[in-house]
């Protein structure tokens with residue numbers, strides 16, 4: 150609390166301009182203030198929305214992440230249009246069938262770009278330099294996306310969903326999950342498909358992309374030219390447990406030997 | 407914390423020049439490109455929407471298969487009736503991995519008694535059919551041994567039954583079972599059985615477990631699926647009706663069903679799941695696994711990806 154009490158301000162007229170800068174400095178940090186400064190420290194605006202990149206960022210492979218994200222956007226938007234008139238709409242309307250087709254092909258493109266992205270990042274070893282969490286959130290997004298697409302196939306109310314659900318039940322039941330996650334229950338699968346799973350994908354993708362912005366784009370393997378223009382001998386160490394401590398000293402430059 | 411520099415885990419820092427880059431533009435253009443691609447594919451290829459098989463369409467297209475299946479639902483020998491967890495208690499069922507069966511441990515959670523749920527309960531909803539009512543009463547009050555004698559006698563001959571507007575089964579001592587089956591077939595062909603199996607006490611329903619299990623117990627749906635290349639041994643898990651790419655990303659999952667021992671194991675499903683979960687964990691942990699995480703450096707595909715960058719580097723000074 151500020152040292153200036155209500156009584157103090159009341160006797161002074163007119164009220165002084167707010168000048169408690171020294172007091173503010175003494176306040177114990179609020180949750181809000183901590184959140185803001187942590188956010189700014191980790192993701193300053195120029196990192197969050199960069200308008201420059203290191204010169205090595207020159208390859209079409211870098212586009213696959215953005216294309217995956219774009220396809221996810223197309224899938225979510227077309228899914229929302231499908232939701233407007235409800236689950237039966239696209240079976241009885243040509244416009245609905247067209248939107249469903251966009252939803253299907255958006256999904257195919259989503260997975261196509263994601264797999265290219267995955268292999269691209271693998272061959273770039275893009276987990277180097279404290280980017281392991283980026284890789285792991287990518288894998289999680291991949292796995293949950295598969296579950297989302299699967300529930301989509303189950304929600305089609307046609308022969309495909311009928312066949313897929315009656316076949317897949319044995320696999321799901323074999324794991325024990327079938328007792329609670331009933332692929333033959335259309336209502337349950339539809340809700341997982343349109344609410345729960347997309348939300349989880351979005352959360353993982355969100356963390357994934359923010360991590361990319363925070364860590365910056367992974368530098369190439371240094372070849373023999375290390376030490377030549379552009380390269381320094383300083384290395385970054387990744388230590389997941391000591392991450393936060395390291396963070397406090399400096400955002401990126403850690404452990405020069 | 408003084409670990410040695412590991413090229414597969416650490417990076418040398420870059421202090422070189424930067425290039426102009428427009429994140430917002432990239433994302434906007436990317437979105438436009440993908441949207442146009444999706445629109446083009448949608449216009450050219452549309453999307454499949456083949457109607458689901460109903461109990462009505464099944465019993466109209468293959469009445470004998472329907473009755474053959476229905477009799478096994480009544481006497482509890484169908485695939486669903488003997489499934490085990492999560493539908494019913496059936497000794498010796500439940501897939502296991504080594505000694506462990508999670509399926510069995512969790513037990514029955516979606517209880518299903520096919521005899522009641524698929525045959526007797528629906529028949530009892532039919533109004534004003536005194537002959538049928540007394541047949542059902544006779545069946546229900548008979549000792550189990552007598553019930554089995556009727557149903558197995560019927561089962562033996564029903565495969566040779568014919569249908570020409572009415573079901574013709576060779577005469578035999580089936581007791582009340584014959585009129586019950588005839589009535590159930592009529593009910594299915596009228597569409598009433600589809601309604602009865604999805605009926606809920608509160609009018610609204612979204613659960614199709616019962617009709618789907620019933621339909622899957624017959625051979626008709628499997629034959630339709632086979633003609634569409636959708637069977638498991640046709641890599642069907644990743645196919646769709648028509649010429650559509652389907653769930654191509656399930657190729658690895660599907661692959662394991664094609665190879666021994668999973669392609670013939672009674673525990674195949676749980677084995678494939680275990681393999682896939684293991685591989686998924688492995689994929690997530692690639693950055694931590696020595697050897698695996700060195701593959702990118704060894705294969706040198708990165709030189710291709712970053713070739714413009716490497717070409718722009720000054721030659722190594724000796």
Ligand code: HEM
Nearest residue numbers: 211214215217218267270275284287288290291361366367
């Ligand atoms: C929903 C799926 C995904 C989306 C929307 C997505 C999106 C992105 C985006 C926009 C980037 C930055 C641009 C780029 O380098 O391409 C990126 C980077 C990255 N992604 Fe993904 N990604 C997804 C799935 C995956 C998967 C499955 C993996 C790997 C298993 C992965 C691993 C990575 C890594 C390691 C980076 C960092 C690259 C670097 O630092 O240079 N991502 N992702």
